[in-house]
Amino acid sequence: MPSASSRKDQQDWDPRAPEVLADPITAYDHMRHQCPVAYSDYLHHSVFRHADVLAILNDHERFSSQASSHVSVPNSMDPPEHDAWRALIDPYFSAARMAEFEPECQRICHGLVRALPRNGVIEAMFDLAHPFALRTQCAFMGWSEALHEPLLEWIYRKNAATLSASRAQIAAVAMEFDDTIRGILQARRALGDQAPDDVTGRLMGETIHGRPVTEDEIVSILRNWTVGELGTMASSVGIIAHYLAGHPELQDQLRQNPALVRAANDEILRIHAPLIANRRTPTCPVQLGDRTIQAGERITVIWASANRDEAVFGDPDEFRLDRDPALNLLYGAGIHACPGAPLARLEIETMIQSLLAGTRAIERVPGHDALPAVYPASGYRQAPLRLHH
Template sequence: MSSHQDWDPRSPEVLADPIAAYDHMRQRCPVAHSDYLHHSMFRHADVMRIVMDHDTFSSQASRHVSVPNSMDPPEHTAWRALIEPYFGPDRMAEFAPVCQAICDDLVGALPHNSSVEIMFGLAHPFALRMQCAFLGWPDSLHEPLRQWIHKKNVATLSGDTHAIAAVATEFDQTIRDLLKERRQAGDQVPDDATSRLMQATIHGRHPTEDEIVSILRNWTVGELGTMASSVGIIAYYLATHPALQDTLRQDPSLIRAANDEILRIHAPLIANRRTPRCPVQVAGKQLQAGDRVTLIWASANRDEAVFGDPDEFRLDRDPSLNLLYGAGIHVCPGAPLARLELEHMIKTLLSATTRLQPSDEHPPIPAVYPASGYRQAILQLRMA
């Protein structure tokens, strides 16, 4: 351990209540060093400065190539142009009926007028089924993918580079097997997002297998963990705010904006990384080229300097200030899909119930970094 640490992101106190810990750090030490996360940025202004200045702060903050997450312009620009149509209006309109059918099925299977553990009873199945349906993957992958996400989070928290590499290799092999099946299918290959990606062109060629695997890994990692966390966070928040439940039942057109605001208050994604290309100062702290910088979204989106009382729910906030899906050239390309899925799920859940209530006997158990939200949250459902 280095001689100087401003905080310990893996301490029991931080892991027990990470949002409160980030709030405290934002006030006490807005640019904080630790052995685990290196230079953590907690303030909205500092995070925005970094994500908007891709000339100074590179996204190549990992030893492994990640398409397009760890790329900088001009290479990033070309890959984003290839990827964004997969999340465009036409594709979202095409996927919406599938999305609604999955929501109807999952909510319809919930126990009537009883308690449900919302994470494994709804949130995780939701994320797995949505992702596999969007990519055209078989239902048989639901459980292996769920186990893989758990192993990835454990390995990331441990900081064990060998364990992290082993988990990545396991997932990559799953994707390679899927790609092999599609190549062997010939003319019978399904017309889905995965097959379309294989036939895409960039720089006058098809993407290599490694590039396709990287894209699909990024889509899946970003989708499964954060979407399950999002459902749990929103459902529990609504359970503890019955007046808001009633408002959204009466006017479902507010659900999308409400989801974004709830997830500003309690982020489903904790952090991302950047690295300076040259020596630079941020908030009075000197950073060197190659330093690892961790952008704490879960703190920046609660910055009092921007949002006032960070726990105040408001639907009239400037949406451009909400960093739920990032900002700048690396803003999440899958944001339209995430918003579509969450809107359908929360609308379906609210329309099927007259009240969501938290359990008096079982308080929620927080998830452990790098996950966010809840590991377990029990709700009482009163069905319509």
Template sequence: MPSETPHHGQDWDPRAPDVLADPITAYDRMRHQCPVAYSDYLHHSVFRHADVLRVVTDHQRFSSQASSHVSVPNSMDPPEHDAWRAVIDPYFSAARMAEFEPECRRICHGIVRALPRNGMIEAMFDLAHPFALRTQCAFMGWSEALHEPLLEWIYHKNAATLSGDRGQIAAVAIEFDDTIRGILQRRRALGDSAPDDVTGRLMRETIHGRPITEEEIVSILRNWTVGELGTMASSVGIIAHYLAAHPELQDHLRQNPALIRAANDEILRIHAPLIANRRTPTCPVQLGGKTIQPGERVTVIWASANRDEAVFGDPDEFRLDRDPTLNLLYGAGVHACPGAPLARLEIEIMVQALLAGTQALEQVPGHPALPAIYPASGYRQAPLRLRH
């Protein structure tokens, strides 16, 4: 939270205990008290919707090359970014989504059927993580044998994040990349008999008239899979917890399943599954009354921008009649999430299956949900009771 006498020029501490305990409330306060706030950890954090929108849509003044690690295409600017999006976007076309939908339904209904009847579940590890893991492996064409090692990786990643140890976090990242390289190595060993699936097609892609390299493939699959295993699991945990706290909305959506997709987007506007992204100015810029120099880091706080009262009124009011173009759930501008069609499809099907397979989702008195630790969002634990 902002202090009356910032230490060493800091406007707030994103890792302060009260911020980590209730990040959404902390971001709401920062949006009013210091809408562009400096910290040693995140540098210039941007909290207001208008400022965030300006940063992410002006790729000439705010570059996505804000990290020392190359990320395809996330850390690229036009025109290189556009060339990569031309390769990536067709993987999330309407035709591809229609092709994947039956398998996604099979997976989601199977997960719900396996949940204990009339009992307590831990929504993250009984529901959300299995959902994200199984749907991602199915979409990519990966063997079910990868479920267990990837689930172990999720445990390791969560433990590393909680520790705050940079060495441990880096080791977890290397562990994941090694898993991806193993998948690619096994595919190449199969030669012409390798499956013709998303992974196989990606391995045959070209860019600028040349085959894409292994490093580029690993980067793409890292972006797709880490996002799937993290943000998608967070999304389902957030939605399940919200529905348990709002039984009247549960009933409404059970009776009107066509509204589930719009409801999901609104719940995730209220409680974002992705906290932030980075940019860096290419020239001196004025933002929130402050001058930010080229090369400095700018952190756009999606979890604040999507709750800006200037745009949404009461940020906690659930409404299905909002202008969907104002919701920054999947970003904006040229870097808007290419996987948004897949994310929306998968979350919609999972929530449909959960509501159809239960009579009620309930919070468990005496067992509060525990918030995730930045940079994750949502919950690291969310106990719920199911009624069938």
């Protein structure tokens, strides 16, 4: 095979082809078999196999996370800068913090299920998944409930911008959210000593390298904890609810044993990833499969393929609760493994337990298929479900 540098005019696939966007999971499965390291103008070097992805994640010296022009704290940082920020951020997701937040998370999730129409059809994304993600993340951050409606409207605008594929529209919507965060910080500062002692307030009082954390750094962190999570968390609940609706025997098993819900969630999200991809950049020439990729080129790690690799999981569509959890890349691996994984697992587990406890059955609606999300989002744009209480 020629090296990557000689393949620039030879696209192995088109990630934006209609058939890929219509059924991305099947397309990624096909690429994993036919061309496990593939070049395209859009995603550059896409990596599909579990072994290659894991090798990249565990080698932060050769595969840098500084792969974007936008600085993201700590996602786009390498050691030692990354290590200092993780030491600051990780305690926010400690077991003690999760235990402290759990009752409020339960209150929100139980309330959302109680508000759903009884014995009727819901649109799982906008009736449940998006409100769930918005309310739980706002509660964790300590943000006012008055923000729920404007932020939900912002989610609608963000989804419309994604569908438009307009970079200018997507950038404008992102800037709008940053302005919202800056407004929250300004209001907190105006309160002085009367500001609430919550996650946002504590973050505003942090120091790094012996200096106060700057506003731009706080905005970057809060953007990751909100914008980065709102879509992924909503996608996760939509994917799981839709999957359960097609597997009534699994619903019954989980209703009888709610302690299995967390492991079931991770397995369902292995089968159908809520997050498609991340980026890396080689710091030196690297060999992946039969391709040589030069330093500075872009690599797209395709989570949605790696977690379905037959070489690791056998039949990727087989649901099993006895898999080795260390093989599941749902929350990443290596030094950049998701710091918010404990919160995500708590929130998703609580939401699905609440949904199962509040229903007798969840069914798909004949003649009304779920509409897939559009890359870079995953899951569903719409997912009609029928609930029986």
